[in-house]
Amino acid sequence: MRVHSFSAILFAGVLSLFASVASAQAPVRGGTLTIALPTEPTQLNSAIDTTQQVKIVAGKIFSGLVKYDLNMKLQPDLATSWAVSKDGLKITFNLRKGVKWHDGKPFTSADVAFSVMKAFGQYNGLVRAVFANVERVDTPDANTAVFIMKQPAAAIMNALPVATATILPAHIYDNTDVRQNPANQKPIGTGPFRFVEWQRGSSIVLERNPDYFEKGKPYLDRIVFRVIPDTQSRGAALEAGEVDMIYHSTAAASDARRLGALPNIELTTYGYIFDSTVCFVEVNNEHPILGKAEVRRALAYAIDRKFVLDNIWFGFGTPANTPIHNALKQAAAGAVPQYAYNLAQAEKLLDEAGYKRGADGVRFKLNIDFVPFGDQYSRMAQYVRQQLTQIGVQAEVRNTDFPGWIRRIWTTHDWDLNMSAITNASDPSIGVQRAYWSKNIVPGTPFTNGTHFKNAEVDKLFEQVAVEQNATKRKAQFASLQKILATELPVLPLVSIDQFTLVNKRVQNHSTLADGVYSGYSDVWIKAAK
């Protein structure tokens, strides 16, 4: 099970999870599960759009080839078994027989080949690079799909669950523009729930798929997604019993503990391994002063990560030493340099670097930007500004909206420090490499290497882990990689964030897979009121 250093308060939530597992009642059929959507999706095809609000709906309608449980063990989904050749150049999937699309047409290996080569392999911004390693998909018969690789891709199995590699119906999508296809608004999948209707601006309704391939499942009659854009209203809706679930930390973090302590509400951080996110201070590595590693190390000493975790993230996470989330066990960090909070040390390092305080007590001036989502990042910006002032660095916090922020960081590159976070996705080769690999400095493209960090050793290691088939060797490579990143500090890691779900206790089995709320929910059931 995913190991956490849970804070004491969270402990209660964990206990209640174990309690619900231990009680192990027989699932009951029926009932409606209601989930609050903070943002309305624009369409429902997760093969081409991996935003949270698309994934959580599409994950119930579609299926992937495989699933991962909470121990990161592979489980069958559309594929019942799979085999990777020793050199990693051939992956064979045996597909489930007798599966039908929601429109009654049979599911075959042609759907798999189409989805890999023409859907998520083309248009999925997150995993497209991984599937670019697939040269072709052979379909010797209707129930066998064989990936023929140009070169091995270590992260490919991790990219296969429904949330990122959604298998689409070829008979609907082939020879059409996948992104314009009307089925994106009325999806047809193989998953446990069928699409019923979408009332734009208010709700999306799914109902049980009676022909679902896991016999007797799903248990729920219906899932209703309700669009509630206001954070306070979402919390109130959960409290009033109007919705059963708020996912992906979209209640106010300051309010989450109170809600989680209510007798009928459970708070859990399970089910987000595949969306592991680390927040950090990004540093413009081309800045004349910040370009020096000793200056970046000085700034790291000036920031109390425990303070950030406790007061800005309300304890949801662990202090981070590297940009790789500690939940990704395949890439666990070894011993890395530590920067324990120490203002005197920070000042000493800056003096040594030649940036002494001027007559007015100021060493140099900086701008601080932040990603405009939630209120955590603006608070981080305020906090860092305050800390920097204490060591003689004058900083100004700038406020922009999301498109403006993207332009500033990745296109005009007119910034110094930036409060941000990126998802590590299910593997650092997918989610982390992009931000530090020097060949990925692509002006104009968000979430590429925006710090313009260049390090030949880091480049080489990222290229090695991307193809390494031996898990032990790969782990060692990740360890050396993180040692360099923690020494050079292209970003100052702050917190490995634990995303949380708030859910009514009547809902059972909701966080049993690695992609948690984004999975199909065929096992979820609702306990009748006592």
Place this chain on the structure above:
Amino acid sequence: MAVNPPGRATGRTRYILRRLGQALAVLVIVVVLQFFLLHLAPGDIADVIAGEVQASDPQFIAKLRADFGLDQSLLVQLGLFAWHILQLDFGNSHAFNVPVIQIIAERLPATLLLMTTAIGSAFVVGSMLGMAAAMKVGRWPDVVISVLALLFYATPAFLAGIALILIFSVHLNWLPMTGMATTWVTHTSWSYFVDVVKHLVMPMTALSLFYVAIYTRLMRASMLEVMNLDYVRTARAKGLRPLRIMWRHMARNAFLPVFTMLGLQVGSLLGGAILIETVFGWPGIGRLAFEGVFRRDVPLVMGILFLSSVLVLSVSLLIDLLYTKLDPRITMR
């Protein structure tokens, strides 16, 4: 536009034609200004889409820009937009990938319902309170009403909304708090009506409080002004009953400024609706516009602004026309 033969055009039709001409000019200015304002904001929809999915793929983004026509010059984009608008074609929303007109048609009724009921109830309640306060000026009902009005005036609508939710949904569990209807159950037309009314009560109240305050104060002041005019004294001297004086003689004249305000406020009401729609998850057009701006969905935002401008301009024309009915002394020139 067709113009009547000069000789036959009455003052009223000439007036209407002139107003329509002005409205058209305003519309053109609005469209051009909005277009450039939207493009002044840094970033475009390709940035947003790539950012939302954390896509790190330059080809993916170039493909998006080409699909949306964002690789063309601004003037070409404006020209294309204007050309399509002339044919009443608002194009496809970039974010939703369906025709703008379809999205607006789905979301506009909710906003119209919220706006008309909010402004309607504010008008009725506000004028009543204003009249009552004026009749009892300086005494306790006036004090209570004035304090209430001040409170309503000073309370931000979203705060009032959250307070209503906490009281009536979370604690009392009387009213549903989000959405416009319970869409996943089958309704008879009567149960649907009841359901919508239940959903409407809180957002309508939250949105109208501010306007109740304004109409109360305006009506009170306006009644007090009229109260001491000669014709009211004459009516009193004739021995008419006080209620009749209030309704027929005072209120009718006191309504004029309130009415003017009503016309002016339709625009600001649209703005206020954004917050209320967000707090109550009301599936309206204000929220849609707001999200559209943040997604840099230019066709959608332009479509909404265009139709809202048409709406505001028509309401203000309508109010001016109604003016003559209310006060026959006012003529149109």
